[in-house]
Amino acid sequence: MTFLSGASSSQHLLECSLSRIRLKDFRCYSDAELSCDARPVVLTGPNGAGKTNILEAISFLSPGRGLRRATLSEVSRHRESGHSWGVATTVQGTNFTHEIATGIEIGQESERRLIKIDHEIVRSQASLTEYLNIIWLTPQMDRIFQEASSARRRFLDRLIYSLDPEHARRLARYEHYMRERARVLKLGITDRHWLSTLEQNMGTSGVAVAASRKNFIEMFSQSQSWALGTFPRPLLQIQGQVEEWLETEPALAVEEHLAHLLALSRERDAEAGGASEGPHRTDLKVYFNSQDRPADQCSTGEQKALLLAIILATARLKAYSDQRRPIILLDEVVAHLDAGRRQALFNEILALNMQAWMTGTDPSVFLSMSTKFQHFHIENAIIQPMN
Numbered sequence: 001m002t003f004l005s006g007a008s009s010s011q012h013l014l015e016c017s018l019s020r021i022r023l024k025d026f027r028c029y030s031d032a033e034l035s036c037d038a039r040p041v042v043l044t045g046p047n048g049a050g051k052t053n054i055l056e057a058i059s060f061l062s063p064g065r066g067l068r069r070a071t072l073s074e075v076s077r078h079r080e081s082g083h084s085w086g087v088a089t090t091v092q093g094t095n096f097t098h099e100i101a102t103g104i105e106i107g108q109e110s111e112r113r114l115i116k117i118d119h120e121i122v123r124s125q126a127s128l129t130e131y132l133n134i135i136w137l138t139p140q141m142d143r144i145f146q147e148a149s150s151a152r153r154r155f156l157d158r159l160i161y162s163l164d165p166e167h168a169r170r171l172a173r174y175e176h177y178m179r180e181r182a183r184v185l186k187l188g189i190t191d192r193h194w195l196s197t198l199e200q201n202m203g204t205s206g207v208a209v210a211a212s213r214k215n216f217i218e219m220f221s222q223s224q225s226w227a228l229g230t231f232p233r234p235l236l237q238i239q240g241q242v243e244e245w246l247e248t249e250p251a252l253a254v255e256e257h258l259a260h261l262l263a264l265s266r267e268r269d270a271e272a273g274g275a276s277e278g279p280h281r282t283d284l285k286v287y288f289n290s291q292d293r294p295a296d297q298c299s300t301g302e303q304k305a306l307l308l309a310i311i312l313a314t315a316r317l318k319a320y321s322d323q324r325r326p327i328i329l330l331d332e333v334v335a336h337l338d339a340g341r342r343q344a345l346f347n348e349i350l351a352l353n354m355q356a357w358m359t360g361t362d363p364s365v366f367l368s369m370s371t372k373f374q375h376f377h378i379e380n381a382i383i384q385p386m387n
Contacts, residue, residue, distance in 0.1 A: 016132065016325060017355035018058070019092040024103070025077040025085040027053040028381040036374050038092065040349050040356045044363045045378035051359040054378070055136065055329045057087045058357060060102055062134040062161070063125035063168050064154075067329065072104045072111050091131060098131055126172055129165035133318065134158075135311050136329035145295040145303055149283035156238075156284045159314045160216045162326045167212045174205035178275055181262070185270040195266065196259075202278060203259035207251050209279045210242040219317060220310075229344030231309040232302065235289040240282030286310070305341060308333070312348050319352050328356040335365050343368065 017038035023029040028050045043051045056075065059067040066075070076085045086103035098118055105114040115122050117131060135158055144151050160167045181198040184191075217238050245254040258278060262269075265276045274280075286295040286306060295306055315326050328349070334342055346369050349356045358373075360366065363386075366373060375386040 016091050016093045016327075018089050018327065020088075020090040021054065021058065022088045023054070023057050023086075024088075025083055026057050026087055027075055027077060029053065029057075030077060030381075032381065032383060034376065034383050036376075038353075038355055040354070040358065040369075040373045042363075042366045042369075042373045042375045043357065043359045043378055044361065044366070044375065046361060049378045050381040051378050052138075052331050053381075054383075055138075055331050055357055055359060058089070058327065058329060059134060059136055060087050061089055061100055061132055062128050062158075063172075064158075067136045067138050067331070068140075072113060076104065100128070100131055102128075124169065124172065126165070126168035129161045129168045133162035133165075133326035134329065135162060135314065135326050136331070137307055137311060137333055138329075138331040139333075141307060142300060142304060144307070145286060145298075149281070152284040152286075153280075153282055156213060156216070159310070160212055162314060162318050163216060163219070163321065164212055167209070170205055170208045170212060174202060174209050174279065177201040177205060178278065178280065182269070182274055185266060186273065188270075196263065199259040199262040200255075202262060202275070203255035203257075206242060206258055206279045207246070207255045210240060210246060210254075210282065211251060213238055213240075213279070213282065214243050214246060220313065229348065230340045231305055231312065231344060233289040234295075234306045234309050234313070235287040235292075236310070237285040237287070238282060239285055240279060241277055242279050243282060301336070304333070304336060308337075308341075308345060312345070315352055315354060316348075319354075325352065325354045328354055330356060330358045332359055332361075334358055335360050335362055346372075 017036075019036060019038075021034045023032045025031075034054070043054060045051055056066050056068055056070070060075075065071065076083050084104050086101060088099065088101035091098040091100055099116075100118075101116045103114050105112050113125065115125060115128065117127060141151075141155070144155060157167065157171060177198050181195065181202065184195060184198065189195075217236050220236055242254060242258060245257055249257070261277050262275060269275055287293060288295065288298050288302060288306065295303055298306065311328060315328065319325055334345065337345065342365070350372060358366070363375070363377075366375065370387065377384045377386050
């Protein structure tokens with residue numbers, strides 16, 4: 001990708017927004033560019049026009065597989081031929097500008113994610129969290145409270161990235177050691193020293209992951225006195241063996257506990273694959289606080305309101321703790337809110353001075369914010385500014 005090319009900076013951002021997005025062979029876009037200011041962004045147009053593809057492209061500027069959980073090849077406009085793709089952005093702040101880009105690099109036998117920050121290649125996706133914090137809500141997340149715990153863990157971890165960028169590195173280390181242990185067990189290697197070292201590393205990194213999750217839940221619970229307008233006040237609880245141990249034991253003892261438990265489960269894990277215990281088994285439980293009801297027993301509308309309330313409370317906590325604003329992606333969310341909650345959402349976005357990116361098919365839904373938001377119309381992968 002020609003726009004993925006020279007001096008990196010370790011400067012951490014305070015307030016930030018995206019002032020330019022460029023897509024190259026990404027989904028329906030062959031070569032597209034969108035320029036904007038720091039205000040919230042509204043993308044409207046018919047279904048299938050390419051609105052969500054822009055949000056997905058932005059989501060690839062954070063660690064992971066984006067808001068659709070797509071593989072690297074799936075988002076290529078020329079998927080069949082294995083053609084490369086790229087997403088680049090200019091991140092603007094009060095006293096700084098950074099260029100961030102990502103895409104796919106195709107080798108003779110494999111493909112891998114390529115990331116550049118200020119034109120220099122960085123090795124770890126976790127580095128992205130030092131420059132951008134991105135949280136999203138999509139229609140596919142409407143059933144997150146009924147789905148497997150993995151979806152809720154991903155949601156929780158992405159919230160934590162916005163408050164603690166190092167969490168991405170902790171999680172990456174833990175998952176690396178877990179994959180390596182699974183590989184060793186699958187190959188039938190019985191080297192006790194090798195396995196013990198991997199299990200000790202899993203213990204150390206796993207407890208760090210669990211501790212940061214616990215810390216987030218505690219910080220979030222302290223924020224419940226903050227008004228969220230007509231949105232419910234969600235109650236968050238974390239359920240996991242490691243987190244439970246941390247309630248009563250010091251971290252070093254829990255590290256030893258987890259490493260010992262993994263050593264005892266080698267035979268079972270070799271047969272089943274993976275690891276039978278650890279923070280990768282943790283679950284996030286959410287309750288409608290005012291009515292003390294589990295989220296999975298709430299109506300669809302209530303569940304969407306709970307998810308939005310969690311995102312808004314996290315953004316507020318982030319803004320008030322160190323003045324760093326996350327970028328929020330809301331795909332086809334606003335139209336499904338009643339008028340009161342819709343306005344409360346708009347007011348909160350403006351109060352926190354966040355750059356939210358919102359999509360919808362009906363422009364009239366955003367009329368009350370005609371000048372405070374910037375509007376773009378998208379049709380047949382053509383982006384047109386409307387104000």
